[in-house]
Amino acid sequence: MARLTRIAFGVAAALTLCASFSAAVLLSAAFAPTSVCAATAPRPPITLKLIPFGDTRKAQMVDYSQRHYHQHTWRLTAPKVIVLHHTAGANWQSAWNTFAANTAYDSGTGRLEKPGVSAHFIIAKDGTIYQCVRLSMRARHAIGMNWSSIGIEFVQEPRSGRNGHWMDQQILNRTRQVRAGLRLVRYLELRYGITDRNVIGHAMANNSPYFKDYTGIKNAAGDWFAPEVRAFRARL
Numbered sequence: 176m177a178r179l180t181r182i183a184f185g186v187a188a189a190l191t192l193c194a195s196f197s198a199a200v201l202l203s204a205a206f207a208p209t210s211v212c213a214a215t216a217p218r219p220p221i222t223l224k225l226i227p228f229g230d231t232r233k234a235q236m237v238d239y240s241q242r243h244y245h246q247h248t249w250r251l252t253a254p255k256v257i258v259l260h261h262t263a264g265a266n267w268q269s270a271w272n273t274f275a276a277n278t279a280y281d282s283g284t285g286r287l288e289k290p291g292v293s294a295h296f297i298i299a300k301d302g303t304i305y306q307c308v309r310l311s312m313r314a315r316h317a318i319g320m321n322w323s324s325i326g327i328e329f330v331q332e333p334r335s336g337r338n339g340h341w342m343d344q345q346i347l348n349r350t351r352q353v354r355a356g357l358r359l360v361r362y363l364e365l366r367y368g369i370t371d372r373n374v375i376g377h378a379m380a381n382n383s384p385y386f387k388d389y390t391g392i393k394n395a396a397g398d399w400f401a402p403e404v405r406a407f408r409a410r411l
């Protein structure tokens with residue numbers, strides 16, 4: 176009896192999370208101990224390596240959000256977009272150190288602003304996923320998008336004479352790294368109800384329906400243009 180109750184509860188939970196699944200699929204799921212969602216997008220292994228984001232940095236994010244989004248908060252609620260980036264560095268530690276340093280940065284407004292840049296996740300070349308910022312908090316990773324998006328950085332160093340397309344192709348060719356990215360994105364899509372079309376590259380951010388910045392600045396990014404993002408989405 177207790178086992179039946181647990182299974183029924185599992186199906187109810189699956190129904191809540193995956194409203195689009197048919198009743199037939201859910202009924203068949205009743206005979207399996209795992210839910211439909213868990214079978215399709217399990218949470219990948221994530222190494223928690225949070226940067227310092229205490230009261231001072233939170234207050235800086237409140238002020239930043241007020242200036243750029245007319246929103247007085249550091250909280251990220253109901254993210255709608257996942258923005259892909261590359262680090263332009265050799266390893267995850269250099270990106271993490273940059274995020275943790277909280278160095279004032281000028282995004283094009285002509286003033287140095289805090290908080291410093293950061294992203295929610297860094298994915299190393301070996302496929303290890305490091306979480307740097309909690310998903311309930313805003314990270315400063317893409318102009319116009321920090322109020323509505325989750326930022327994911329892939330480690331990739333630049334090379335002289337090569338552009339962003341080449342850099343992102345290296346990531347797509349690196350099996351363990353790209354597989355980790357796909358697993359993380361699938362998990363986040365399901366958790367927050369984010370659609371594939373809202374998995375975008377930093378270089379695509381200015382055209383997102385969720386882009387807004389009241390100071391008038393825009394991204395001039397060279398990471399993850401549409402062709403490479405299409406190749407990534409095709410594997411989701």
Ligand SMILES: [Zn+2]
Pocket residue numbers: 259260261316377396398
């Ligand atoms: Zn970027």
